Amino acid sequence: ETIGVVGFPFSKGQPRNGAEQGPSVLRKAGIVSNLQSLGINVVDHGDVDIDLVPRDEPMKNVRNPRSVAAANKKLSDTVVKLVKMKQSVLVLGGDHSMAIGSIHGHAQAEPNLVVVWVDAHADINTPLTSSTGNIHGMPLSFLVKELEEFVPKTPGFEWCKPCISVRDLVYIGLRDVDPAERLIIEKFGIFAYSMQEVDRYGIREVVERALYQIDPSGVRPIHLSFDVDAMDPTLTPATGTPVPGGLSLRESFYLAEEIANTGRLSVLDIAEVNPLLSTEEKKELTANNTVDVVTKFYGCRRQGNAPPDYVLP
Ligand SMILES: N[C@@H](CCCCC(O)O)C(=O)O
Ligand SMILES: [Mn+2]
Numbered sequence: 444e445t446i447g448v449v450g451f452p453f454s455k456g457q458p459r460n461g462a463e464q465g466p467s468v469l470r471k472a473g474i475v476s477n478l479q480s481l482g483i484n485v486v487d488h489g490d491v492d493i494d495l496v497p498r499d500e501p502m503k504n505v506r507n508p509r510s511v512a513a514a515n516k517k518l519s520d521t522v523v524k525l526v527k528m529k530q531s532v533l534v535l536g537g538d539h540s541m542a543i544g545s546i547h548g549h550a551q552a553e554p555n556l557v558v559v560w561v562d563a564h565a566d567i568n569t570p571l572t573s574s575t576g577n578i579h580g581m582p583l584s585f586l587v588k589e590l591e592e593f594v595p596k597t598p599g600f601e602w603c604k605p606c607i608s609v610r611d612l613v614y615i616g617l618r619d620v621d622p623a624e625r626l627i628i629e630k631f632g633i634f635a636y637s638m639q640e641v642d643r644y645g646i647r648e649v650v651e652r653a654l655y656q657i658d659p660s661g662v663r664p665i666h667l668s669f670d671v672d673a674m675d676p677t678l679t680p681a682t683g684t685p686v687p688g689g690l691s692l693r694e695s696f697y698l699a700e701e702i703a704n705t706g707r708l709s710v711l712d713i714a715e716v717n718p719l720l721s722t723e724e725k726k727e728l729t730a731n732n733t734v735d736v737v738t739k740f741y742g743c744r745r746q747g748n749a750p751p752d753y754v755l756p
């Protein structure tokens with residue numbers, strides 16, 4: 444198995460500079476070497492070559508639409524290629540608008556994918572329901588077929604055809620959902636495990652139910668879109684929209700270990716690391732905790748990992 448790492452140094456899905464430094468922060472924290480020390484073949488493909496579009500005027504209240512669309516088109520093309528090469532793709536963001544390109548690309552190569560969205564937020568506002576105009580709060584509205592009729596034509600997004608159904612999506616970690624987003628979740632019956640359900644059932648039950656509901660057969664490729672703000676802000680403070688009361692380190696590790704256990708993780712997004720929004724110390728803490736969770740998604744286990752084909756001397 445080969446992990447293909449791709450950086451997506453992009454922050455125009457939201458107004459705070461710094462998210463474009465996420466890939467370099469995560470690489471400096473040893474994300475590639477930590478995975479290689481698991482004995483996995485890791486190829487770092489470098490960063491997507493992003494060009495910002497000049498005079499990218501807002502469309503209604505949607506900010507930087509052409510730049511977000513152009514960057515994500517390139518990401519989509521990159522992800523298709525790598526998934527078709529049978530690589531397990533790790534995309535280092537960048538703000539969460541990255542999911543537009545990564546899920547669109549993944550779905551071209553694996554139409555039967557399911558999406559696990561781990562986030563404090565639902566990221567499913569449409570351009571008409573968003574109160575901020577930040578596209579990192581809207582990615583799923585550009586991807587979900589059932590919302591196509593509610594999403595106005597947005598300049599640059601002509602290439603982006605919705606590619607997943609609400610039935611293929613499940614949320615874990617929600618605790619800051621806008622009213623319109625809650626309406627969408629209830630209108631379409633989207634599976635959603637907020638922190639209330641995590642507290643009610645415990646992470647084991649939540650992960651089990653979530654995976655069963657989107658794929659009872661247990662065979663479909665998994666796209667896991669991980670927003671680091673799903674974790675408690677004491678663990679990942681260097682992020683754009685922190686919300687208290689998030690996943691603990693142990694809950695995050697457990698979730699990642701169980702996803703690794705399925706053997707079906709196909710694309711993993713790591714979104715919303717923003718080093719500029721905190722002290723050097725908090726940046727390190729955020730990067731190190733994120734890297735620790737990522738290694739668990741790829742098979743590092745707290746119970747230990749016996750070396751493959753090794754006999755006691
Ligand atoms: N729901 C808010 C906050 C979105 C936060 C986005 C992050 O989760 O990627 C908005 O629409 O602006
Ligand atoms: Mn979030």
Ligand SMILES: [Mn+2]
Nearest residue numbers: 539562566670
């Ligand atoms: Mn998000």
